[in-house]
Amino acid sequence: xxxxxxxxxxxxxxxxxxxxxxxxxxxxxxxxxxxxxxxxxxxxxxxxxxxxxxxxxxxxxxxxxxxxxxxxxxxxxxxxxxxxxxxxxxxxxxxxxxxxxxxxxxxxxxxxxxxxxxxxxxxxxxxxxxxxxxxxxxxxxxxxxxxxxxxxxxxxxxxxxxxxxxxxxxxxxxxxxxxxxxxxxxxxxxxxxxxxxxxxxxxxxxxxxxxxxxxxxxxxxxx
Amino acid sequence: xxxxxxxxxxxxxxxxxxxxxxxxxxxxxxxxxxxxxxxxxxxxxxxxxxxxxxxxxxxxxxxxxxxxxxxxxxxxxxxxxxxxxxxxxxxxxxxxxxxxxxxxxxxxxxxxxxxxxxxxxxxxxxxxxxxxxxxxxxxxxxxxxxxxxxxxxxxxxxxxxxxxxxxxxxxxxxxxxxxxxxxxxxxxxxxxxxxxxxxxxxxxxxxxxxxxxxxxxxxxxxx
Numbered sequence: 254x255x256x257x258x259x260x261x262x263x264x265x266x267x268x269x270x271x272x273x274x275x276x277x278x279x280x281x282x283x284x285x286x287x288x289x290x291x292x293x294x295x296x297x298x299x300x301x302x303x304x305x306x307x308x309x310x311x312x313x314x315x316x317x318x319x320x321x322x323x324x325x326x327x328x329x330x331x332x333x334x335x336x337x338x339x340x341x342x343x344x345x346x347x348x349x350x351x352x353x354x355x356x357x358x359x360x361x362x363x364x365x366x367x368x369x370x371x372x373x374x375x376x377x378x379x380x381x382x383x384x385x386x387x388x389x390x391x392x393x394x395x396x397x398x399x400x401x402x403x404x405x406x407x408x409x410x411x412x413x414x415x416x417x418x419x420x421x422x423x424x425x426x427x428x429x430x431x432x433x434x435x436x437x438x439x440x441x442x443x444x445x446x447x448x449x450x451x452x453x454x455x456x457x458x459x460x461x462x463x464x465x466x467x468x469x470x471x472x473x474x475x476x
Numbered sequence: 477x478x479x480x481x482x483x484x485x486x487x488x489x490x491x492x493x494x495x496x497x498x499x500x501x502x503x504x505x506x507x508x509x510x511x512x513x514x515x516x517x518x519x520x521x522x523x524x525x526x527x528x529x530x531x532x533x534x535x536x537x538x539x540x541x542x543x544x545x546x547x548x549x550x551x552x553x554x555x556x557x558x559x560x561x562x563x564x565x566x567x568x569x570x571x572x573x574x575x576x577x578x579x580x581x582x583x584x585x586x587x588x589x590x591x592x593x594x595x596x597x598x599x600x601x602x603x604x605x606x607x608x609x610x611x612x613x614x615x616x617x618x619x620x621x622x623x624x625x626x627x628x629x630x631x632x633x634x635x636x637x638x639x640x641x642x643x644x645x646x647x648x649x650x651x652x653x654x655x656x657x658x659x660x661x662x663x664x665x666x667x668x669x670x671x672x673x674x675x676x677x678x679x680x681x682x683x684x685x686x687x688x689x690x691x692x693x694x695x696x697x698x699x
Binding site: 267270271272273293295296297298299300302303304305306308310323325326327330341342343344345347349352354355356358361363365367369371387388394395398399401402403404405406409413431432438440441442443444445446447448449450451452453454455456457458459460461462463464467468469470473474 | 493494496516518526530546553565566568577581582586610611618632636654661662669673677678681682690
């Protein structure tokens with residue numbers, strides 16, 4: 254008998270916000286949806302007792318998140334020294350959906366979705382898992398691209414560190430909708446509403462040395 | 477006699493990357509430019525020995541960065557307890573400019589600009605500085621908006637915490653240009669080039685209760 258995957262992650266002291274609790278969710282589908290909608294995360298770790306936050310690519314495979322980088326880069330090198338206990342990390346993914354202009358400066362806000370994942374990162378050493386993770390990171394940005402490129406060779410794999418973070422302690426926070434002005438402000442003569450924001454992709458720019466006859470692949474954004 | 481502001485920040489052990497050093501700069505104008513091009517940062521701090529990374533609005537005023545939030549929110553509350561020594565933070569701003577598709581999976585990359593600021597955050601208590609910081613945060617998103625909204629009243633100011641981080645230990649990292657494939661890969665039959673990415677603003681959506689006769693202000697993106 255297989256165990257049923259719970260529909261939500263368990264809230265913890267770290268993932269329950271001290272305010273705006275109504276904006277937080279632990280729903281598994283909501284978490285996956287926010288994680289899958291992005292490809293750049295901000296990875297936090299502690300170095301000499303101080304926080305470091307670096308942007309990096311990531312991908313989700315089931316209940317694992319993968320981050321890769323040069324074996325020489327700081328967080329990946331540091332994780333290698335934490336093979337047994339894991340490196341404490343916080344991986345955050347944020348999407349900005351709109352600028353919320355209230356009549357009062359105080360109620361100005363941003364519509365957004367963010368996922369904050371807490372956990373311990375471990376180096377991935379199994380060759381099969383490493384390959385799947387690296388493919389996933391490429392395909393997370395452009396689904397189908399890993400099969401349409403030269404896969405990493407042994408020399409490149411040796412230079413690449415991959416780390417794994419289980420999705421267990423996580424919350425999504427999101428704000429949607431229009432401004433929430435105070436009743437006494439409703440007659441003030443200021444424009445109020447939302448300016449939508451979303452990432453936009455331009456037309457693909459072929460490299461100068463692209464061989465003739467290679468068409469723009471269908472998995473690229475139309476631009 | 478006034479001292480001349482140096483054209484660059486001093487590199488430190490924390491801001492000199494262990495790899496891709498050619499991508500790093502400490503140039504003051506480059507740092508300001510990356511910080512001013514965004515309005516959402518990822519703020520990292522340490523809680524119970526573990527990293528926490530949260531997205532939040534920010535603004536730059538001269539050589540100071542300001543972040544605001546509810547007095548009840550975790551990093552701002554924590555900073556209040558570090559009035560003398562400051563709360564160690566890392567404030568990171570990232571702009572994604574393009575997806576870089578090389579012929580080899582290994583050389584896939586992202587064109588980006590990121591600024592990573594290390595330092596100690598202090599609560600801002602001076603009323604004048606608090607007001608300037610809050611105006612700057614609104615105007616950082618939409619220049620001119622703070623003067624075209626109701627400023628915060630005493631009750632709202634009492635609920636708002638503002639923290640300050642001096643821009644002293646900082647680096648910008650950036651990647652631009654096309655893919656860097658290996659010479660032996662140039663004949664491979666894979667599309668190669670760059671897909672440009674930039675945030676796009678939609679047409680402003682007025683609130684349902686916007687009073688008639690209030691025109692869309694000129695400082696909003698055209699959409």
